[in-house]
Amino acid sequence: MKLTTTLLATTALSVAASAVAAQEMTIVSWGGAYSKSQKLAYHDPYSEKTGVTIINDDSSAEAVAKLRAMNEAGSVTWDVVDVVAADAIRLCDEGLALEIDADTQLAAAPDGTPASEDFGDLLVSDCFIPQIVYSTTFGYRTDMVGDTAPTDVCAVFDTATYPGKRSLEKRPINNMEWALICDGVAKDDVYDVLATAEGQDQALAKLDTIKDDVIWWSAGADTPQLLADGEVVMGSTYNGRLFSVIEEQKQPVAMLWDAQVFDLDGWIIPTGLSPERQQAALDYIMFATDTQRLADQAKYISYGPARASSAPLVGQHADLGIDMAPHMPTDPNNAKNTFLYNYEFWADYRDDIDAKFQAWLAQ
């Protein structure tokens, strides 16, 4: 009798184990150098530990639209999705992302600090598990700006001193803020001004002065390419992409950290998953956002880890062997003049301003 029970139990266990071993997981992210850093820092160790096969899908740019479509069709094929904070807030508002309890569902710091304190203010939404702090900032060609290298973000709007094309992102976020700052609006008042129709028109009018000199980008890799080709004299993109142009490809490009806009990127888990898949996704998140894992990612790309406890663990680049700390957007030298991005404002006003901006663009 006892033998039978033991036999049965072992069989059941081994069946369960093989079911887990054969498990697959689809993780959605941004592609390029960023996905690579996630693969090396999170996916590979996780697969090794659990035997779960991780499939990468580079669809984060369309995550909101696709999740909405999947939700409508009643079949969600993604397990974990990497999105920026504003998208996470939007997905959470629409009930498309799972709400997470940071203290029970995320790993505590090694010294026992609960996750909610370790992440602190960066937990901007109930559904959002922050991963990195990145910034959107400008890079410029050192050989195309003459003797006076730009130090001020308003150089972007100064086509007389810095002739040539500029590349800007094909969406209003950040561009509207920079336009207002360079049109004389005080940094603290930017979002108050931008909440009014007149303020939005003012920003667009400022952007109008350089409209003919702008190449609009939609993929993070566009500006680095344009800078490397010498097609643009300066352009905005994510700081990690500029790091790879400057340090890895050794192009004559320099960072213009002035008025860099901090933003967050992190995970959400879609709603509508089966209980097993949801549990697997939570298990992955618990592993991938612990202190060591977040610090590991910074070895491959110059984005700051979102946990306070990860910061001291950030070391050198895995291949280049250079110190990563001075390349982080949060380094004091780089963060002399930063602009605080207002997630709630953009979650509320994104539809409004996007419609106006796109109409302006098409005029």
Place this chain on the structure above:
Amino acid sequence: MSDTTDSGPITAADGTPLKRSLGRALRQQKLRALMLIAPLLLFVLLSFILPIANMLMRSVDNDIVADTLPLTVVELKTWDSDSGELPGENVYAAFVTDMVAAIDAKNHTKLGTRLNYESTGMSSMFRQSGRKMKKLDPVADAPFKEKLIKINDGWGDVEAWREIKTHSVRTTNGYFLNAVDMRRTPEGAQSQPEDKRILIKLFGRTLWMSLIITGSCILLAYPIAWILANLPMRTSNMLMILVLLPFWTSLLVRTSAWKVLLQQQGVINEILVWLGLIADDGRLVMINNQTGTIIAMTHILLPFMILPMYSVMQTIQPTYLRAAKSMGATNWTAFWRVYFPQSIPGIGAGSILVFILAIGYYITPEIVGGTKGVFISNRIAYHISSSLNWGLAAALGAILLAVVLLLYWCYDKIVGIDNVKLG
């Protein structure tokens, strides 16, 4: 044998009348043929007809307002939107009840997004009010009129309520009106404000640029097809590979290659500067504008023009030209009066193919078109994947489909579709 000719209808070997037996055999044959094509038929039905039908439905479907605010919509029916006065407390109370339920189901932001397509500002209003209205109790906290206006002064604006009332119908023409730069208002269809009128312009640009692309394809492809058709087989096969090679190369690779060639620090500009034809500071702008789109798309669509032309020209007997010349025609007359008319079916087929492909092109204009060289399809993609205004995207798609069908019909009337030969 003699028995059957004598009495009754002709029968088959098993005694059944021949007519019926023949009918059965034919029916079986038809059934077998149908079964052979059934997989393809099902595939076309499921992957082509159904999605198109679904898309057409989406362009008029507008359940969201009535589903999210059922009580409000009923109460608003009795409110006169032209009175210029705010609706009464009954509407506000119904609205709070609806909103509390919607906030609970997380539907209110979707509704805000929907109404924002019509009047910018609604999305932020719904999102901001949603956060504060969550705490209201639909019974205990009445009356609501003052409270709502305090939460967001937008609720004290007649326009907001007019907007909700106008778009509360379940089947709407609103998306189609938006697609032609008009808007649905209580007073009927009106044109959009100046700064929002862009779609008609984009439709026009799409048609116009597709025509230019088709025209330049004809001009480039005709001589190539002629040479291919008139050279000896061995050489023409060699040349044919040169035509087909780019055809087999990935679209993205070819488009990106044009980027390298056309940009200001690109190959063409470098050569022109080196030759001294243009100054270093006067480099030509050939990309991120209409020129870029036209050049890249002409190149990408060229094989679709050459191949039908070539197969038609191959069938034209060279003896006709010789006969014309022997009867005293000049080279030009022989070409224009004898050869050219026979090659028209090839031009027709190629033009239809290129034009219809061009009008719906998305990826090439997106990469090389900048803001001035993009097509209506790029706008559709924007509404599908970024603004999430699927209704408008569906309406734009439906219009594009109708335009293509109309052009096809015109072509059939003018040139005749029987005149088209693909090989």
